[in-house]
Amino acid sequence: MSTVLPLNAAPGAPAIDFDNVSLRFISADGDATVALRNFSMSVVRGEFIAIVGPTGCGKSTTLNMVTGLLKPTVGKVQVMGQPVDGIDPRIGFVFQADAVFPWRSVLMNVAAGPLFRGMAKKEALELAQHWIQKVGLAGFDKHYPHQLSGGMRKRVALAQTFINKPEILLMDEPFSALDMQTRTLMQDELLKLWSSTGGSVIFVTHDLEEAVALADRVFVLSARPATLKRVYEIDLPRPRVMSEVRYDPRFIELSKRIWADLREEVDIH
Numbered sequence: 001m002s003t004v005l006p007l008n009a010a011p012g013a014p015a016i017d018f019d020n021v022s023l024r025f026i027s028a029d030g031d032a033t034v035a036l037r038n039f040s041m042s043v044v045r046g047e048f049i050a051i052v053g054p055t056g057c058g059k060s061t062t063l064n065m066v067t068g069l070l071k072p073t074v075g076k077v078q079v080m081g082q083p084v085d086g087i088d089p090r091i092g093f094v095f096q097a098d099a100v101f102p103w104r105s106v107l108m109n110v111a112a113g114p115l116f117r118g119m120a121k122k123e124a125l126e127l128a129q130h131w132i133q134k135v136g137l138a139g140f141d142k143h144y145p146h147q148l149s150g151g152m153r154k155r156v157a158l159a160q161t162f163i164n165k166p167e168i169l170l171m172d173e174p175f176s177a178l179d180m181q182t183r184t185l186m187q188d189e190l191l192k193l194w195s196s197t198g199g200s201v202i203f204v205t206h207d208l209e210e211a212v213a214l215a216d217r218v219f220v221l222s223a224r225p226a227t228l229k230r231v232y233e234i235d236l237p238r239p240r241v242m243s244e245v246r247y248d249p250r251f252i253e254l255s256k257r258i259w260a261d262l263r264e265e266v267d268i269h
């Protein structure tokens, strides 16, 4: 099994492609749970996709198939035109739980990726300082995670991820543990970082307003076994400012429509 895919193996291919994918979990006592059924989704390079759906429908499962942690029972998942196979250095992650190392300073946390890949220490630390500044943490490089607020730790996580220049970024409710104000700041931060680096993002969230505010397209999943219910084009202009976009009449209209779709799923189950 190869662990690293050839870079830009298929230049014209979508960044991520789910082709009629179903996934069934079989538990130790033989019970089957269908988490995803006939799911297709194509993510263009540079596109920001959000996935919303009721609890337990299979949102995280889709991300786990992009990383290769889970394999579809039926159908195909491809990254940059190639089947998912092993660890792909082009993919970055930010999840709800902080992935920062508690025993490392902010600087060493942010430098971890480049150092791991063999970059010279001086160069890696300089690059890390650059990213620490970029996420608004200048002066905190010697702090340890326990000395930071939840929002600041999230900034470390973003710097730690973006320093690796991911071509694909998978985010699973990354800001859901934050208070509303910090969350809004982090959403702005994410959009800035994304627009300056140009990767593709899949952002899983329970918060449909967050999905509408951030994404180019919102994929609505049905209750389990999840199928794709509808896809919404979010034609709000960019750059978007989180504290303002929520008052845009088009934002309100789209949010209402998507909520009506989602509510049907939540009501039934």
Ligand SMILES: Nc1ncnc2c1ncn2[C@@H]1O[C@H](COP(=O)(O)OP(=O)(O)OP(=O)(O)O)[C@@H](O)[C@H]1O
Binding pocket: 025, 026, 027, 033, 034, 035, 053, 054, 055, 056, 057, 058, 059, 060, 061, 062, 224
């Ligand atoms: N390893 C596993 N073995 C068996 N069932 C699993 C496994 N992982 C997930 N499931 C089941 O598959 C379904 C989808 O789970 P998943 O975590 O993808 O949902 P989700 O939409 O991300 O949920 P939430 O919104 O609550 O985070 C759930 O019913 C879950 O219990």
